Amino acid sequence: MTTTVSALSVPDAGKPFETVDLERRDLKPNDVRIKIKYAGICHSDIHQARDEWGAGIFPMTPGHEIIGSVEEVGSDVTTHAVGDTVGVGCFVDSCLECDACKDGEEQFCDQGVVQTYSAKTYDGEVTYGGYSEQVVVRDHFAVKVPDGVDLAGTTPLLCAGITTYAPLVRHGVTEGSRVGVIGMGGLGHVAVKIAAALGAKVTVLSRTDAKKEDGLAFGASEYVATEEEGALKNLQGSFDVILNTVGASVPLDDYLGLLDRGGRMINLGAPSDALEVGAFSLLTMRRAVEGSMVGGLPQTQEMLDFCAEHDITATVEVISADQVDEYYDKVVDGDVRYRAVIDVATLAP
Numbered sequence: 276m277t278t279t280v281s282a283l284s285v286p287d288a289g290k291p292f293e294t295v296d297l298e299r300r301d302l303k304p305n306d307v308r309i310k311i312k313y314a315g316i317c318h319s320d321i322h323q324a325r326d327e328w329g330a331g332i333f334p335m336t337p338g339h340e341i342i343g344s345v346e347e348v349g350s351d352v353t354t355h356a357v358g359d360t361v362g363v364g365c366f367v368d369s370c371l372e373c374d375a376c377k378d379g380e381e382q383f384c385d386q387g388v389v390q391t392y393s394a395k396t397y398d399g400e401v402t403y404g405g406y407s408e409q410v411v412v413r414d415h416f417a418v419k420v421p422d423g424v425d426l427a428g429t430t431p432l433l434c435a436g437i438t439t440y441a442p443l444v445r446h447g448v449t450e451g452s453r454v455g456v457i458g459m460g461g462l463g464h465v466a467v468k469i470a471a472a473l474g475a476k477v478t479v480l481s482r483t484d485a486k487k488e489d490g491l492a493f494g495a496s497e498y499v500a501t502e503e504e505g506a507l508k509n510l511q512g513s514f515d516v517i518l519n520t521v522g523a524s525v526p527l528d529d530y531l532g533l534l535d536r537g538g539r540m541i542n543l544g545a546p547s548d549a550l551e552v553g554a555f556s557l558l559t560m561r562r563a564v565e566g567s568m569v570g571g572l573p574q575t576q577e578m579l580d581f582c583a584e585h586d587i588t589a590t591v592e593v594i595s596a597d598q599v600d601e602y603y604d605k606v607v608d609g610d611v612r613y614r615a616v617i618d619v620a621t622l623a624p
Contacts, residue, residue, distance in 0.1 A: 277301060278308075281622045282407035283596055284334045288326035291600050294622065297336060297403055299411045304351035307414050309361060313593075314405035315340030315431040316615040318461065318522050319545065321603050323393050327547055332393045338405025339365040339391040340433040342426050343619075345417070352414045360426070361417040362579065364433035365569050367391050367402060368413045379573035381416075406599070408622055418576045421583035428588025431461065431614040432579060434569065435589060439466035439518060440578040441570035442541045443473060446516050450474030455514040455533060456495075458521035459486050461606070462543060464613040465589055466518050467493045472585040478514070480530070489590075489612070507533060512560070514538055524548045527564065531556040540564045589614045595621035 282297035302308060320337035322328050341363040345355050355361060366388045369376050373385035382388055389396050391412075392404030404410070420429060439462065448454060452475040456466045459481050470477045471494025479490040484500040491498060499506050512535045519525060522544040531540055531552065542550065542564065552564055570578070582588070590613045594602055602615045 278409065280408040282336045282403065283599060283622070284336050284403075285324045286334050288324070288331060288333065292406075294596070295334070297407055299409050300400070302347060302349040302411060303413075304349040305414050306349040306411050307345050307352060307355050307361070307417050308347040308409060308411050309341070309343040309363065309417065310346045310409055311341055311343040311405055311407060311619045313342045313427050313430040314338040314407075314617045314619055315434065315589075315591075316599070316602060316606060316617065317431070317434050318606060319434075320404075321606060322522075322545070324603070328545070332395075332401055335393050336403035336406050337392055338407070338617075339363070340430050340435075340616075341391075341405035341410060342420055342430045342433070343410075346409070349414070354414055355417060355419075360420040362420050362429070362433045363391060363405065363410060363412055363417055364437065364575055365391055367410075367416050368396060371415065379571040381571045382569055406596075406617060406619075408619060415572060418572060418579060421580060424583050425588050427593050427616045427618075428591050429579070429582070430616050431465065431589035431591065432582055432587075433575070435462050435465045435614065436469070436582060436587075437570045437575045437578050438462060438543055438568065439520070440469050440581070441574055442518065442543070442567040443470055443475075443516070444574070445567075446539055446541075448473050448475050448516060451476065452516065453514045453535070454478070455480050455510075455517040455530075457517060457519045457525060457530060458544075459490055459613075460520065460609060461589070461611065461614045463518070463520035464489070464493055465587075466520055467495050468587045469582070470518075471495065472581070472587060478510075480517075493590075512536075516541065518543060520544055522546055524550065527552045528556045531562050531564070534560065534562045536560045538562050542566045543568075591616045593618050597621070
């Protein structure tokens with residue numbers, strides 16, 4: 276017997292949200308049922324709800340930044356108990372048997388990782404995300420939220436946090452590393468905080484100086500308004516790593532020149548337009564461009580523990596369920612400082 280809960284749903288691409296009744300499945304032996312407290316709005320939710328990437332499944336309930344409490348556990352669950360505070364990110368299942376899964380990189384599952392929403396489970400059921408009173412997921416895909424953290428501010432870390440933490444750790448960012456962050460929006464401001472906590476010297480590369488005061492408060496050592504004439508000229512060869520966090524195309528060749536020998540530009544945004552780069556931007560000084568998307572479950576837990584230890588949260592605006600359409604437009608316009616998080620209690624009739 277399924278459980279009926281309230282949820283926000285987009286009936287078709289680009290349509291306004293509606294409050295609907297959503298059926299959540301009965302628990303399988305390895306499942307947990309989570310009563311959701313907060314759900315973050317990620318820019319990818321907007322891309323999906325507006326079908327800007329294609330292949331969206333409608334009606335759609337977005338949301339892959341989820342924090343709540345465990346209400347029920349399946350008969351085989353030993354890692355979580357009723358009352359635990361847990362988080363769910365971008366995935367709710369994988370095969371757990373392939374090399375990628377065994378290596379803790381479930382996002383690269385050979386069988387295909389099951390996305391938290393707008394996807395199908397291995398049984399063919401459509402997944403619905405966190406803009407909902409409850410979610411049911413396989414126990415492995417619920418991570419423990421450390422005690423004492425701000426829950427609303429921690430919620431976006433389930434996507435924005437792991438998306439930025441993973442490449443910084445993979446490339447050995449530590450004390451004295453030189454990190455540039457292109458864009459300081461919902462993703463970029465978390466990147467600044469995490470890179471600074473790792474010990475890096477962080478420079479924000481933002482179009483204007485409108486967020487300079489915030490950037491320095493978040494831990495950046497320098498802040499450069501890139502629209503100012505000649506702003507990048509004095510930064511040639513200045514960085515070991517650049518994180519490109521913006522969701523629109525940027526002139527990669529201009530920024531690749533800012534990397535030192537062997538430097539890496541890591542693209543985290545997902546613009547609809549193709550990325551273009553000249554060959555000599557890469558050949559010169561052995562520079563490279565790579566992509567990175569989130570991380571596996573072990574690293575997500577590591578990230579949450581690291582952020583709790585260093586008192587890192589996203590800077591958020593907590594909103595009610597009836598504000599989601601408005602905030603989708605605000606996110607696109609860059610008018611949110613810096614992430615919007617839905618108080619799911621406001622879904623209640």
